[in-house]
Amino acid sequence: MSTDDAGLRVSDYLAHMLEAARLAGEYVHGFSKADFLQDRRTQQAVVLNLITIGEAAGRIANECKEFATAHPFRGRRCGACATVWRTATSTSI
Secondary structure (H helix, E strand, O other): OOHHHHHHHHHHHHHHHHHHHHHHHHHHOOOOHHHHHHOHHHHHHHHHHHHHHHHHHHHHHHHOHHHHHHOOOOOOOHHHHHHHHHHHHHOOO
16 A cells, blocks of 8 residues: 555545544433433444444555554554443443
8 A cells, every 4th residue: 555545545535534523422412311211223323433434444554554653543552441331321222
């Protein structure tokens, strides 16, 4: 893959991540925590978009090494974060 191809792929993945984040925010806009926990469809829609974000981030890390190296992850490791998130929501889904 050329550097130009990698740049296009990164921009595509970032666009997918931004769209998924926008959609998830749109789905929960105006919801209280209690409303969200009562609405299984909304929970599943948000989860799907979080998965989309994670998959795109993983593809950037795996396929676009130069970009990933230049933009290191500064939070908790993705695997640890996903594990905590799944554990926290599994009782309410």
